[in-house]
Amino acid sequence: MIHLPPFVADIIFYVFCAIIAVQAFYYLYFFRRLAFYKEPLKPASLQYPVSVIVCARDEAQNLASYLPGILVQDYKTTHEIIVVNDNSIDDTKYVLDEFKKSFKNLNHILLTQEAKMISGKKFPLGIGIKSAKHEIVLLTDADCVPATENWMFKMQDAYSQAEGIEVVLGYSAYNK
Numbered sequence: 001m002i003h004l005p006p007f008v009a010d011i012i013f014y015v016f017c018a019i020i021a022v023q024a025f026y027y028l029y030f031f032r033r034l035a036f037y038k039e040p041l042k043p044a045s046l047q048y049p050v051s052v053i054v055c056a057r058d059e060a061q062n063l064a065s066y067l068p069g070i071l072v073q074d075y076k077t078t079h080e081i082i083v084v085n086d087n088s089i090d091d092t093k094y095v096l097d098e099f100k101k102s103f104k105n106l107n108h109i110l111l112t113q114e115a116k117m118i119s120g121k122k123f124p125l126g127i128g129i130k131s132a133k134h135e136i137v138l139l140t141d142a143d144c145v146p147a148t149e150n151w152m153f154k155m156q157d158a159y160s161q162a163e164g165i166e167v168v169l170g171y172s173a174y175n176k
Contacts, residue, residue, distance in 0.1 A: 046160065047075065047076055047077035047153060047156065047157075048077065048134075048135070048136055048156050048160060049077055049078040049079060049133075049134040049135075049136070050075075050077075050079045050080075050134050050136045050137070050138055050152055050155075050156050051079070051080050051081075051082060051132035051133060051134045051136070051137050051138070052070055052079065052080070052081045052082065052137075052138045052139075052140065052152065053082045053084065053125065053128035053129060053132065053137060053138070053139050053140075054067070054070070054081065054082070054083045054084070054128075054140055054141065054142055055083075055084045055086060055121055055124045055125055055128065055141065055142070056083055056084065056085055056086065056088065056092055056142040057085075057086040057087060057088055057092075057124075058088045058089060058090045058092065059088070059090075059092055059142035059143065060088070060090045060091040060092045060094075060095045062142045062143040063083070063092060063095050063096065063099075063142050064095050065145075066142065066143060066144060066145040067081075067083070067095075067099060067142070068099075069145040069146050070140065070145075070146060070151075071099065071103045071105075071106065072149065073146065073149055073150070073151060073152045073153075074149040074150055074153070075152040075153055078134070079105060079134070079152060080105050080106075080107055080132070080133055080134065081103070081105055081106045081107065082107045082108075082109060082128050082131060082132060083096055083106065083107070083108050083109070083142075084109045084111065084124040084125070084127055084128040085108060085109065085110045085111060086111050086121075086123075086124040087111055087112070087113060093108075093110060096108045107131070109124075109127060109128065109131060111123075111124055111127065125139070136156050136159055136160075138152065138155050138156070144172055151170075155168055155170060
C-alpha cells in the first residue's frame with residue numbers, strides 16, 4: 001500500500017469533493033427542467049375523425065389484454081378501430097367477436113388462406129388502410145397499449161397543428 005503525506009491525501013479529498021460538487025450542480029442546474037417539466041396547456045383544438053388500424057396474426061392474448069386501451073379512448077369525434085386478422089389460427093376471431101358486441105366502432109377484417117400467398121405485414125396493413133373511412137389513419141400493433149386515454153387526440157392533434165404535416169410518429173417504450 002502506498003503511503004502519502006497527510007497534505008496530499010487532503011488535497012485529493014478536496015479535489016474529489018469539488019468534482020462531486022460540480023457534477024451535482026450540473027445535474028441540478030441543467031436537468032431540473034426535465035425533472036419538473038409540465039406540458040404547456042394548449043387551447044382546445046378540433047378533433048378530426050380518425051381510423052385506427054391494428055394488424056394481428058395469432059394475437060388473441062395480446063388483443064384481449066391491450067385492445068381495450070384503444071377501444072376506451074377519450075375521443076369524442078367519430079372514429080373507427082379496424083383490426084385486420086391476418087390468417088390467425090388461434091382464438092383471435094372469437095376475441096374480436098366478443099369485443100364487437102360491446103364496441104360498435106370496432107371493425108374486424110378476416111384475411112383467409114388465399115391471401116396468405118403475400119406474406120408479411122404489408123398486405124394486411126394495405127387492406128386495413130384501404131378500408132379506412134377517415135383521412136387520418138393511426139397505426140398500432142396488437143401488442144401495444146396507448147400510454148394515455150388521450151392517445152388518439154394527441155396523435156391527430158400533432159398531425160393537424162400545421163400545414164404540410166403528412167406523417168406523425170409516436171414513441172413506444174418496450175416493456176419486457
